[in-house]
Amino acid sequence: MSNSYLDPGTAALSIRSLGKRFGEKVAVNGISLDVPSGSFFGLVGPNGAGKTTALSMATGLMRPDAGQVWIHGVDVWAEPMKAKASLGVLADGVRLFDRLSGRQLVTYAGLLRGMDRATVDERTEDLLRVLDLADAGSKLVVDYSAGMTKKIALATALIHSPRVLVLDEPFEAVDPVSAANIRDILSDYVSHGGTVIVSSHVMDLVQRMCSHVAVIANGNLLAAGSVDEVRGGMSLEDKFVDLVGGRGSNEGLSWLHTS
Amino acid sequence: MVAHLLKLKLLLLRNSFKRSPWQLVGVIIGGLYGLGLIAMLVVGLVFLAENEPAVIMMYLVLAVSAITLGWTLIPLVAFGVDLTLDPARFTTFTISRPKLAAGLLLSGFIGIPGLLTLLLLASQFLAWRVDPVALIAALVCGVLAALMCLALARWSTTSMAQLTGSRRFKDVAGIVAFIPLILLGPIIGTLAGGFESALSWLPRVAEVLAWTPLGVFAAVPGDIASGSVVLAALRFVLGVAYLGAVIWAWERSLHRAMETPVSPKTSTKAVGMGLFNVFPATPTGAVAARSLTYWLKDPRYAASIVIVPLMPVILWFASTNSGSSTVMLGVGPLLAILMAFSISADVSYDSTAFSLHVLTGVSGVADRAGRVIACAVFALPVTLLAAILPPVxxxxTELLPAILGVSLCALFAGLGVSAMASARFTYSVPLPGESPFKTPPGAGARMAVTQLATFGIMFVLLVPALALTVVQLISGDALFGWLALGVGLVLGVVFLMLGIRIGGRWMERRMPELMQAVMVNK
Structure with a gap:
């Protein structure tokens, strides 16, 4: 992990000494991180590592106790409205306005951002089509499956063509075909200059998809850099287990053997 | 196993207090309120003992029947009053059926309503203190009657679960079933007028109820006190049989439900763009379209104004009882305040879906104004009707301008106050998709304080227009009526604008805090 940080103006997302505690528990312990512009950045860590907390603070959903965040040089906590304009976010564990139809919900997200109706309509149809929701678009979101809900939430994050996309667990409960489609959309988006930050705990996926990766555990940043730098010849999964630790021995449950 | 289930319920209760101290405060206040109520009833029981056994028996049978009926029906309206121990969660455990049933049933006593019912029904013995045998019988039968309450509640909710699986049914039934409850007060009030005549038929009703599951246990001590021991024994056996039958029926439907879980039916009806095509394509217009869609589709909103069409009816009852129709003139301002108040917890109702507003960085003023417009779309016509019709x-008609002024001021100023309140205060409300009448445990204290303060401020802002109306009523000078109209309208609009401005600024500044607040209520 290198100690020389980029200038906040050049990175897509810059985080400096970001910290948050809930009562006694330190959720995020002073993380500093740069996400280079145009990178496909994976954030990995075990359950409860502080991924969602860190991303919530980076996107303006949760006020940090300490530290600063910049999106393309705009301080998220000093000029939140300006920062949010170039940011698309898929938050994890939040509801949607699910008494709207999918089409209404995506339109709503576009209009809230002050876009004009014609553009919103055009992009909404495009998004529903590529996310395989064209038919479901006129159904209420409350009747969607978990995967469809994830996809429609992704559409609300894409509608204003943000410069930086932050996706918290985007592939959870999404079927393989849709996941492949979403990956194509994201790769295409990155190759045209966008920046994507995804959190995941599917290492294999991150290794194949991402150009950069950061590993956090217990609120600390353990490693960050390009995927090849971080994994150093091992598979990302092995390196991850190596970094995070906590693998038990294999002698555990002998009574579970059925014969 | 039964003890395990009871311990689990206690643990869950204790942990919910840890999560939010407000919940503990709410439970304590709810408990004190209930205890106060029970203390009053207990005093009544003590005095009741002065009467003849037949009279005591009649009152007790009627009262216990009413309580038992309440336990059977109210959970249906407020779907699943207590699902802390949801039977469905135990499907994967191999707990024997009788043990699970006993555990679930008894766990109902851990909680304010169950505990208070047990306390109240057991204290029936106070009414029989002159006869020791009847006293002991009353104690035993009181506990059994409380058990009957819980069993009937479980049975009615479980057997209705099949029906209530569909979202649409839940949405509609929850509200429709609540209407008679709201009207109960006025109806009883009117009935009480005919109390003398009721005395002639009440004993007959009690006689019948004493043979039904509702009142059978309450009648046993009375039989003993009047010396008919055989009748008492017969009724007791019958009561135990009823209780057994109810538990058996509940247990059966419980297992049918667990073995073949109902999958909620989903509607496949296509929805167009709806109101998004009606409102202008601006952030404010979009918020208004979204809010109004929710007013039409989310039963929680409909529930918050279900009182509106009933208000005139209630006031009409009140006015016929008091013999003066002046009360009806208050319909306009009252409805206006109630409807304005209905958006004071809008962010709480959004729940974590509010994150979309936070992430898109919509301006606070657009958010506030959109919500106010959505409410005003129907609140303004209703207020105008409610203000104009009664005086006409x-x-x-000489009072029309003043009433109109007060009503419009109430609506506009009220909306302004609500726009500020929902940007500043959140409290636990029923979550999206939950029964609109379900009160999250312990939401009471915080909710009561916030709501009281909101109402209070709305009334204070109304004082100038109200004062001018009073002056007109006293002096009879119509000029003051017109002044009330002018002052009410101007002040109302000013307060509305201020409310949206200040509320918008508060919301922008507090977006992450609001977000955390609704996350906790999740």
């Missing part, structure tokens, strides 16, 4: 129909 009653032939008191």
């Amino acid at each position: 129909l009653m032939g008191r």
Whole structure:
């Protein structure tokens, strides 16, 4: 992990000494991180590592106790409205306005951002089509499956063509075909200059998809850099287990053997 | 195993207090309120003992029947009053059926309503303190009657679960079933007028109820006190049989439900763009379209204004009882305040879906204004009707300007106050998709304080227009009526604008805090 940080103006997302505690528990312990512009950045860590907390603070959903965040040089906590304009976010564990139809919900997200109706309509149809929701678009979101809900939430994050996309667990409960489609959309988006930050705990996926990766555990940043730098010849999964630790021995449950 | 289930319920209760101290405060206040109520009833029981056994028996049978009926029906309306121990969560455990049933049933006593019911029904013995045998019988039968309450509640909710699986049914039934409850007060009030005549038929009703599951246990001590021991024994056996039958029926439907879980039916009806095509394509217009869609589709909103069409009816009952129709003139301002108040917890109702507003960085003013417009779309016509119709129909048109002024001021100023309140205060409300009448445990204290303060401020802002109306009523000078209209309208609009401005600024500044607050209520 290198100690020389980029200038906040050049990175897509810059985080400096970001910290948050809930009562006694330190959720995020002073993380500093740069996400280079145009990178496909994976954030990995075990359950409860502080991924969602860190991303919530980076996107303006949760006020940090300490530290600063910049999106393309705009301080998220000093000029939140300006920062949010170039940011698309898929938050994890939040509801949607699910008494709207999918089409209404995506339109709503576009209009809230002050876009004009014609553009919103055009992009909404495009998004529903590529996310395989064209038919479901006129159904209420409350009747969607978990995967469809994830996809429609992704559409609300894409509608204003943000410069930086932050996706918290985007592939959870999404079927393989849709996941492949979403990956194509994201790769295409990155190759045209966008920046994507995804959190995941599917290492294999991150290794194949991402150009950069950061590993956090217990609120600390353990490693960050390009995927090849971080994994150093091992598979990302092995390196991850190596970094995070906590693998038990294999002698555990002998009574579970059925014969 | 039964003890395990009871311990689990206690643990869950204790942990919910840890999560939010407000919940503990709410439970304590709810408990004190209930205890106060029970203390009053217990005093009544003590005095009741002075009467003849037949009279005591009649009152007790009627009262216990009413309580038992309440336990059977109210959970249906407020779907699943207590699902802390949801039977469905135990499907994967191999707990024997009788043990699970006993555990679930007894766990109902851990909680304010169950505990208070047990306390109240057991204290029936106070009414029988002159006869030791009847006293002991009353104690035993009181506990059994409380058990009957819980069993009937479980049975009615479980057997209705099949029906209530569909979202649409839940949405509609929850509200429709609540209407008679709201009207109960006025109806009883009117009935009480005919109390003398009721005395002639009440004993007959009690006699019948004493043979039904509702009142059978309450009648046993009375039989003993009047010396008919055989009748008492017969009724007791019958009561135990009823209890057994109810538990058996509940247990059966419980297992049918667990073995073949109902999958909620989903609607496949296509929805167009709806109101998004009606409102202008601006952030404010979009918020208004979204809010109004929710007013039409989310039963929680409909529930918050279900009182609106009933308000005139309640006031009409009140006015016929008091013999003066002046009360009806208050319909306009009252409805206006109630409807304005209905958006004071809008962010709480959004729940974590509010994150979309936070992430898109919509301006606070657009958010506030959109919500106000959505409410005003129907609140303004209703207020106008409620303000204009009563004076015209009653032939008191000279009061029309003043009433109109007060009503419009109430609506506009009220909306302004609500726009500020929902940006500043959140409290636990029923979550999206939950029964609109379900009160999250312990939401009471915080909710009560916030709501009281919101209402209080709305009334204070109304004082100038109200004062001018009073002056007109005293002096009879119509000029003051017109002044009330002018002052009410101007002040109302000013307060509305201020409310949206300040509320918008508060919301922008507090977006992450609001977000955390709704996350906790999740």
